[in-house]
Amino acid sequence: MEERGFLGKLAAIVPGLAMMVVTLYLLKQVVEPWLAGVAVFGQKGYITKSIGLNYVLMSILVGMAYRNLLFRGSIPGWAAEGFRTTRLFIKTGVIMLGSLYTIQSLAKVGGLAIALIVAFVFGTIFFVMWMGKKLGMDRSMVGVMGAACGVCGVSAAIATSPGVKAKPAEVALAIATILGFGIMSMFITPPIGRALGLSDYQFGAWVGTGILNSGQVLATCLSFNPAIAPGTAVAYGEIWNVVRVISIPFVVFFITLWYWRGEAQEEHMSLWGILKSKFPIFVLGFFGMTALSSFDMLGKEGSETLHMLRDWMAWIFGIGMVGLGAYIDFGEIKKAGGAPLKIGVAAGTLKLVLSLVIILLFIGKEASF
């Protein structure tokens, strides 16, 4: 393969990245303001506010159209490197989101988030293990589906697969199932949230607990309310997301332990080893930003610095959302099937419905944030 220098690599990123930036610019600055002015049923802003077709949702939809219609299923070579920066944009955005909290506010909401996440993560894993046994599914696939449905979809699936010796072809099917369910949740939860009159706090807590894939939690929260500030859906949903992310290495350890206890041959492993290799280090950046915010080092609420930071975040996430959409290939998702699909749909639906019931019964509209 031809090796490229730094400038060559940078140049390879430009076309795809430019496409994402121009797309977002047009959607955010031209299309959304225009849609907001269109009157439907005699009401201006009906499309953007009541239906929720804001720039975030449009970015995902246009990204999906690029992949599935314009590119016919695979991102072409000239744009591939640019679209690959999606990961960088979303990670940077999540680190910056840390500035929406203070240590005190995290402590207030974090306890509830930890309790709900731990209950749902391990509840889902046990459900998948039980259902996998009923369906006579291969133990390694039960492990992968348990992690994928329990914690954060794709990330958890790939973190667990080597430990439980899952076959790549089956991991691919499991991921397709998780992505398919996540995409469906991404489009149905905001209208349900609006119809039930959920507050940003309730909505963030619901999708943060109930949606399988963390990338889609972020997209769903921004689609419900594109505002990025303390007390918005994305601010709450992301606390749940971060707690889930932190739990990945522990879940990988638990599932790997379960898998090898059922095998004749045992494999040596340690929690420390798994923590070292699977811990998502960017979470430390998130907490670093929270620490800066707690000591007012980013300015007081309403300051010019914070205003600018949030404006940047909107652009950074927006670009990430175009890329997120462009990685959704309907042709691949359509191939999901068999036992992973049955388990994924059962566990995903149960998790989404049960978390909504708990939120409606026990979580008030306002958080003491």
Added chain:
Amino acid sequence: MRILLALDESARAVDEAVKLAAERGSGLTALFVQDTTWHDYLGSDWLSGSNARGGYIEWAAEHDMREAAGLPELLREKTRGIDFELKVASGRVPEEILKELASGAYDLLVMAQPFRRGLEVLRDTAAGLIPKLPCSLYLVREQKD
């Protein structure tokens, strides 16, 4: 002219290709492609660190290599008396098949449908190949799980 057999998990496709080669008295080449498209497929996964992602891609590659390791002996056993060779490539499966066919040495491609190798389980490998094939195609139907 030779037959090209694209290898996946299917034992039926191997048997059919061997049977055809014996009946026609033609040579048989089996092509094993190690799927290297995981990097792109995981592109949307923003959460995992490079260690976890890299660890998985390495695991998937090792798995493919382990599968390939036992193949020469197994295939030689099945193809006794036939002019047989095994080739190994890495890349996107349909592209590697087309590259091999471009040599012009083949008049028939034999492969399983659906084709199960790495991420090809999520793609319709045969449908993608048909418009570009320079030779005939024999699809061996596989039972779905």
